[in-house]
Amino acid sequence: MDFKDIEKLVKLTDESGLTHLEIKDKDFKITLKKEKEQVSVPYQQPISTTVPVTTQSPSVAQPVETKADEKVKPDNIKVIKAPMVGTFYAASGPDVEPFVKVGDKVKQGDTVCILEAMKLMNDIESEFTGTVVNILVANEDMVEYGQPLMEIEV
Template identity: 55%
Template sequence: MKISFIKQLINIVEMSNICEIEITRFFTKIRISKTSLRETNEELISISKKTNRESGKSVKIEEVKKEKKKEKKKEKEDNIHTITSPMVGTFYIAPAPDAPPYIETGDRIKKGDVVCIIEAMKIMNEIESDVSGEVVDVLVTNEEPVEYNQELFIIRKT
């Protein structure tokens, strides 16, 4: 790809509502993003500068990312558990449109209780809780498409 073409793409992304664009031509692939990458780089640079001032050593980006992950894990409580989707499909909170939901925020559930249904390829799959506890939050709305390993519920273990 020519530099002038790449510059035009950058201008198009900057001047429009497009957040990201990816173009592939033959064996060349280019991705231009104006939000997520910039924010991530600014965070990494500020953390890197802070760490460099404190220790006087250079810090690799991977190390900064690992530090951020460790901080997030520490913030989570030990007794909080997240139920995630075991498959891609459509989320249903109730067994039928006119039926009450399996669980709601504030409900107490036991290990093995059905918490929702995920429809995949026209098959209704009942999803069971793998812990006992109180439902803190329902993160997905009824009939919403869900991805594999997407967080569905936050449970406070008892």
């Protein structure tokens, strides 16, 4: 089972009414569990779990501003979005330099961050070649599926 298959399972579980899914094979076992209160736990003020995080998190103002600015973004600014729900990590460890900083050049396929989902660390690769112009989430923030993570000027 590769990363894309796991990603599809996470998305299907998230979109469905399932709260538990377990798959066993000869070489692996994967268990997906969903708790109703999980999304609202990391935030400081009460929120509705049906509203996207980018419009409800008062502690991260940049994604909200970016959402409003998306209509006037130049064509050369591309957005890397979260392919799954998880915890955003800018570096591979607490004492390690971040994968990218604003102003860094990246190539398509370069690892730009890690998303932890269900204790699995998933390298997120740039879909674009260009320069990082904005990082929209802070280290260890919870992110939603499709939430903008960073902007790349191509």
